[in-house]
Amino acid sequence: MKGGDPTESILRDQKRSGRPLSASNAANQKAVDRMILSNRRIKQKYIAKELEISKERVQHIITDILGDRKVSARCVPRMLTDEMKMQRKPTCAELLKHYEQEGEEFIQRIVTGDKSWVHHYDLKIKRQSMEYGHKSSPSSRKFKVVASARKVMLTVFWDSERIDHIQFLKQGNTVNSEWYISTLRKLSARLKRMRHTKHAILHHDNARPHTSRQTEEALHKMNFVVLPHPSYSPELASSDFYLFPKLKKHLRGIRGNHYESDEDVEAAVRHWFRQKCVDFFTDGMRQLVRRWQLCVDRDGDYVE
Structure with a gap:
């Protein structure tokens, strides 16, 4: 930028790291599915902590994308x-x-x-016996x-x-x-x-x-x-x-x-x-x- 502050230009144009545009990406979907299959009683807060995403995104992946639901065992x-x-x-x-x-x-x-x-x-x-499926x-x-x-x-x-x-x-x-x-x-x-x-x-x-x-x-x-x-x-x-x-x-x-x-x-x-x-x-x-x-x-x- 002519006549401007060169430091400002560098800071504005450089690529920055940070959270992905969407936490519901394919990689997280596969990770959530894999974690549920390994432990069907896993808690959403544990998944969110492992993947470093919000519980709201975990809920979205489980119910809206994977189509899983938590049900009780039948006697x-x-x-x-x-x-x-x-x-x-x-x-x-x-x-x-x-x-x-x-x-x-x-x-x-x-x-x-x-x-x-x-x-x-x-x-x-x-x-107490509900699990994902x-x-x-x-x-x-x-x-x-x-x-x-x-x-x-x-x-x-x-x-x-x-x-x-x-x-x-x-x-x-x-x-x-x-x-x-x-x-x-x-x-x-x-x-x-x-x-x-x-x-x-x-x-x-x-x-x-x-x-x-x-x-x-x-x-x-x-x-x-x-x-x-x-x-x-x-x-x-x-x-x-x-x-x-x-x-x-x-x-x-x-x-x-x-x-x-x-x-x-x-x-x-x-x-x-x-x-x-x-x-x-x-x-x-x-x-x-x-x-x-x-x-x-x-x-x-x-x-x-």
């Missing part, structure tokens, strides 16, 4: 063998056939029931663990409109065929008072008290038609994949509720059920049909 009772899958697929195909023939009336006749421990408190949540990555699985010792067993039967029967069994009592038959008699009496349609179709899992010869004879005398249910298939039972998870999420609360007694737990459960509208129960039953179809489509493998 499954056991790894399915080929024989188990071959049992699950035709069972679901048979149930879908009934639904196609009878439509919504088939769903309206189903009364599903199951048992579950309801804890005074439960500090373990699925978010690509859109096409299979979801990871974790196996069930023992929760807190203070608990009460909830047994509930429900249909597409309401709760049909609910009762609690305190810890230390025995769940056997005699107890289950007594519960079924109470359910049958309540259904006769509440329903004005065809006989109910009972849907329960293959626990021993449900499938013993004594129970089967009692079901026949009470005119129950039992819906087939494949073994090791909690994700095909509406209570397991729909009702119980939503109930326990509510009982846990945002910061974790602690109940002082069994009576407090029972009161909280009954109150939550009373708040549910018909659409809540209808949605749970309709999701059952969708899961039957998914099981068939996946050749009998576990359904998300």
